[in-house]
Amino acid sequence: MKAHQLRMLSKEELKNRLRELKRELMELNFQKKTAKVEKPHLFKEKRREVARILTILKEKENEKD
Numbered sequence: 001m002k003a004h005q006l007r008m009l010s011k012e013e014l015k016n017r018l019r020e021l022k023r024e025l026m027e028l029n030f031q032k033k034t035a036k037v038e039k040p041h042l043f044k045e046k047r048r049e050v051a052r053i054l055t056i057l058k059e060k061e062n063e064k065d
Contacts, residue, residue, distance in 0.1 A: 018053045
């Protein structure tokens with residue numbers, strides 16, 4: 001997802017997406033340890049999306065202050 005799409009989501013939706021991405025990253029890491037990963041580019045994509053979500057959540061927190 002792009003940053004502008006993520007900014008339209010509520011905090012709860014962002015937190016749910018974050019949980020989902022962390023689970024996917026964990027599964028990718030498990031695949032990496034046990035066998036060859038078919039799509040290694042997904043590691044980078046998922047980590048970047050996690051960073052985007054964390055940044056947007058922090059921005060939304062700071063808006064209230």
